[in-house]
Amino acid sequence: MILNVLLGGVFHASILFLVAAGLQVVFGVQRIFNLACGSFYALGAYVGVSAVAAYTSVGGPPWLFIVPLAVAGLLVGVVGVVVERGLLRFVYDRDETFQLLLTFALVLILEDVIRLTWGASPRSTSGLYLVYGQVRVLGATVPVYNLIVVAASLLIAVGLGWLLTRTAFGRIMRAAADNREMAAALGVDLRWLYVRVFTLGTALGTLGGALVIPATAAMSEMGIELIVEAFAVVVIGGLGSMRGAFVGALVVGILRAVAISVLPEIEMLLIYLIVIGVLVLRPRGLFGAVTA
Amino acid sequence: MKRWLGPALALVAILIVPLVAPPYQTLLMLPFMAYAVILLGLNLLFGYTGLLSFGHALFVGVGAYTGAFLTHRFGVRSLEAILLAAALLGALVAAPVGALCVRYVKIYFGMLTLAFGMVFYTFVLKFYALTGGDEGIPFARPLLLGRDLSAIPKTDYLNGPYYYYCVAVLVLATACMWRIVRSPFGLCLRTIRDNPLKAEALGISVPRYRWCAFVISAVYAALGGALLGPPTGNVDPTLAYWTHSGNLVFMTLLGGFTHFYGPVLGAFVFIYLQDFVMSLVPYWRLIFGGLLALIVIFAPTGLMGLIAPSR
Numbered sequence: 008m009i010l011n012v013l014l015g016g017v018f019h020a021s022i023l024f025l026v027a028a029g030l031q032v033v034f035g036v037q038r039i040f041n042l043a044c045g046s047f048y049a050l051g052a053y054v055g056v057s058a059v060a061a062y063t064s065v066g067g068p069p070w071l072f073i074v075p076l077a078v079a080g081l082l083v084g085v086v087g088v089v090v091e092r093g094l095l096r097f098v099y100d101r102d103e104t105f106q107l108l109l110t111f112a113l114v115l116i117l118e119d120v121i122r123l124t125w126g127a128s129p130r131s132t133s134g135l136y137l138v139y140g141q142v143r144v145l146g147a148t149v150p151v152y153n154l155i156v157v158a159a160s161l162l163i164a165v166g167l168g169w170l171l172t173r174t175a176f177g178r179i180m181r182a183a184a185d186n187r188e189m190a191a192a193l194g195v196d197l198r199w200l201y202v203r204v205f206t207l208g209t210a211l212g213t214l215g216g217a218l219v220i221p222a223t224a225a226m227s228e229m230g231i232e233l234i235v236e237a238f239a240v241v242v243i244g245g246l247g248s249m250r251g252a253f254v255g256a257l258v259v260g261i262l263r264a265v266a267i268s269v270l271p272e273i274e275m276l277l278i279y280l281i282v283i284g285v286l287v288l289r290p291r292g293l294f295g296a297v298t299a
Numbered sequence: 300m301k302r303w304l305g306p307a308l309a310l311v312a313i314l315i316v317p318l319v320a321p322p323y324q325t326l327l328m329l330p331f332m333a334y335a336v337i338l339l340g341l342n343l344l345f346g347y348t349g350l351l352s353f354g355h356a357l358f359v360g361v362g363a364y365t366g367a368f369l370t371h372r373f374g375v376r377s378l379e380a381i382l383l384a385a386a387l388l389g390a391l392v393a394a395p396v397g398a399l400c401v402r403y404v405k406i407y408f409g410m411l412t413l414a415f416g417m418v419f420y421t422f423v424l425k426f427y428a429l430t431g432g433d434e435g436i437p438f439a440r441p442l443l444l445g446r447d448l449s450a451i452p453k454t455d456y457l458n459g460p461y462y463y464y465c466v467a468v469l470v471l472a473t474a475c476m477w478r479i480v481r482s483p484f485g486l487c488l489r490t491i492r493d494n495p496l497k498a499e500a501l502g503i504s505v506p507r508y509r510w511c512a513f514v515i516s517a518v519y520a521a522l523g524g525a526l527l528g529p530p531t532g533n534v535d536p537t538l539a540y541w542t543h544s545g546n547l548v549f550m551t552l553l554g555g556f557t558h559f560y561g562p563v564l565g566a567f568v569f570i571y572l573q574d575f576v577m578s579l580v581p582y583w584r585l586i587f588g589g590l591l592a593l594i595v596i597f598a599p600t601g602l603m604g605l606i607a608p609s610r
Contacts, residue, residue: 040406042545097596103406104351108552109595111545115588123582231542235417242410272425279418286411287399 010147012268013261018153018222020260021160025215026233027240027252028167033208035184035247037201038103039095042110044212045234046117047086051216052225053121054083056130059220069138072221073155080217084210091205096198114231121227131224156218163211164253171249180204184247236263236275239282245292254293306473306560313466317458325458326530331570332465333526338551338562339476340519345548346556347480348512349492350401353409353544354416357396358389358517360423360539362524363438364430367534370439378441378464381525389521390514397513401506404495413541420539435535438528457530465526472519473563479515480559488512549591555601564602 030044058079059072067075090113098106139151171177183190183200191197216229240259244251259278266274285292313332317325337359344350362385369375369384400411423430430436440449443460451459479485487508490498499505528534537543546569554565576583598605 040410094592094596101595101599104409105595105599107351107353107406107409108545108548109592111549112588112591112595114542114545115584115591117588119582119585119588123585235413235541238410238413242414246406274425275421276418276425279414279421282414283399283411283418286403286407286414290403290407 008147010145011149012264014144014147014149014153016261016264017157017257018260019264020256021157022215022219023233023236023240023260024160024164024253024256025218026212026237027244027256028164028249029208029211029215030237030241031247031249031252032167032180032204032211034241035249036180036204037095037099039106039110040103040246041208042107042234043090043113043117044208044237045230045232046114046121047084047209047212047230048216048219048233049121049225049227049230050086050117051080051083051213052220052229053125053130053216054079054213055217055220056132056225057125058217059132059135063135069135072132072135072138073152076217076220077159077214080214081210083213083217084206086213087206087209088202090209091202095205096201099201114234118227118230121230125225125227127227129224129226132221136221150222152221159218163214164249167249176203236278239278241292242282243285243292245294248292248294251292251294309560309563310466310470313469314463317462322454322458325462326454327570327574329457329462329465329530330527331567332469333523334547334550334566334570335469335523335563336472336526337520337523337547338554338566339472340516340523341547342551342556342562343476343479343488343512343519344516345551346561347485347492348488348509350404350509350513351409351548352400352412352513352516353541353548354412354414355516355520355547356539356541356543357412357416357419358393358520359524359527359543359547360419360534360536361385361389361392361517362521362526363528363534363538364423364436365521366441366525366528367436367438370441371437376439376442376447377445378443378529381441382468382522385521385525386518389517389524393514393517397510397517401509401513413544416539416541416544420536420541423536423539430536433536435533437533438531440532441529461529468522468526472522476519477559484508484511549587551601552591552594552599553601555603557600558603558607561601561603568602 026044026048029047030041033039033041055076058075062072062075063069094109094113095106098109136152137150139155141148141150142154171181179190179195179200182193183195183197187197236259240252240255242255243258244253244255262281263274263278266277313328316328337355341352341355344352365385365388366381369381375381396415400408400415403411424433440456442448443464446460448456448460487498487503490501490503491505491508495505524538527538550565550569551562552565553569554563555561573583573587576586594601
């Protein structure tokens with residue numbers, strides 16, 4: 008029973024981590040708090056449903072459905088290029104208030120784009136969730152799909168760590184996050200860097216949305232609901248910190264799962280109270296080293 | 300003289316709307332006036348003090364739920380009592396919340412207000428027995444100046460006595476806010492916005508002034524929130540959701556946060572444009588999102604900045 012709750016929490020945490028990681032890379036490098044991260048997540052979910060539906064209708068073997076799902080989730084991340092070049096690049100020298108509001112505009116736009124494209128009723132992938140069966144872990148029954156997602160999320164976390172600390176691109180990202188003028192003076196093409204970083208952030212969100220979809224249904228409000236959870240994750244972990252996103256996602260995911268099963272009334276209330284506690288006592292979060 | 304002309308003409312126009320406009324158009328004036336009160340307060344914080352609250356719907360919710368509780372649960376029907384209670388409760392909630400929030404600026408202030416807003420939202424949503432959960436609670440028709448008007452049809456009530464009551468509240472709220480921003484206190488707020496370090500050096504207690512601005516803006520939001528209730532006859536948690544806070548900031552920016560009357564104009568344009576767009580297509584968010592993006596990129600001072608770019 009307890010283990011079931013915990014495993015459910017870890018599954019939710021691994022999805023939250025992906026979206027929060029997208030929020031963090033964008034905030035870390037571009038200093039923009041992207042409210043539209045949740046909308047990218049919703050977009051990924053809908054595209055994932057469509058991709059799987061198309062895949063099933065051409066008669067692909069059910070056990071391989073995760074391939075078109077993940078590929079579609081990653082590919083739709085290219086909307087990040089459009090958004091960055093079409094909107095965000097105009098406001099880099101503005102007050103962060105306006106940057107925040109521009110991403111809010113994006114939230115409104117994407118919510119209706121989704122309604123226009125997929126309609127208002129929830130969409131889901133029928134019956135593929137349990138295609139890999141279930142396993143019993145220490146008396147708890149878990150769908151294998153959940154374990155795959157948790158493993159994939161862990162793999163992505165390791166991959167992001169490697170990208171940030173071991174590659175040239177990661178060094179440039181960290182340099183620009185530290186001091187963008189100095190990085191530009193040393194020859195970093197900030198425009199190109201911003202395109203890549205924002206697309207990376209978007210793709211993490213859309214992938215998160217695609218991966219969650221076999222376990223739940225896609226709804227047009229899922230984005231604005233998830234963004235406040237991802238917001239809690241990055242505040243608890245510390246803005247801009249990848250390690251913070253990881254720990255924050257685990258804290259929020261597990262606490263939420265435990266609260267739901269013990270005291271459903273205080274589910275998100277508890278999370279927001281923790282967020283306020285962290286902001287008041289330790290505004291940089293558990294792992295935040297950002298000078299804001 | 301000239302600076303009184305625009306507002307005076309607008310007031311005359313507002314006063315004759317119920318006489319000349321169709322009932323439906325007149326009904327739309329009610330949320331406009333309620334939002335105008337809310338936004339006058341929000342802009343004291345945003346435009347004059349330089350703090351962007353992304354959780355102001357919290358106080359709108361406090362005001363609206365105060366009215367609903369008083370009329371529905373406790374049988375208090377006097378709108379004066381409701382407005383007084385809403386203002387008091389708004390201030391009471393804002394005092395501790397503001398004390399914590401004003402320690403931060405910019406994005407951290409925005410995040411903290413957002414978090415407080417979501418605490419209130421989840422509380423209202425989850426404690427079904429107390430608040431009616433997502434269905435909300437009814438807001439019974441209030442007495443105006445002690446007069447029981449429950450005999451007349453709803454539209455006549457809203458477009459007649461209630462309408463002029465709202466006009467009176469809006470005029471009073473505007474006059475008070477005008478005094479506030481023109482006072483030494485208002486000047487100090489602007490100094491803090493433009494240069495907090497210099498303000499501190501001049502002996503202005505920056506946190507205390509920010510806190511005062513926060514509490515005043517919360518009182519305005521609660522008053523406006525209470526006025527939102529009677530036209531719909533019901534209050535529900537979406538009033539306190541974070542996207543509602545975002546819409547409040549949107550309206551302020553649309554009208555122009557650098558101008559005293561900008562938020563009022565923003566509320567007016569937002570309400571009527573939203574109604575017009577929704578009568579054509581159901582996708583108002585798409586169009587309004589595009590509009591907001593255009594404003595942020597090309598006209599950050601809003602409509603007032605385009606009409607009267609003097610300040």
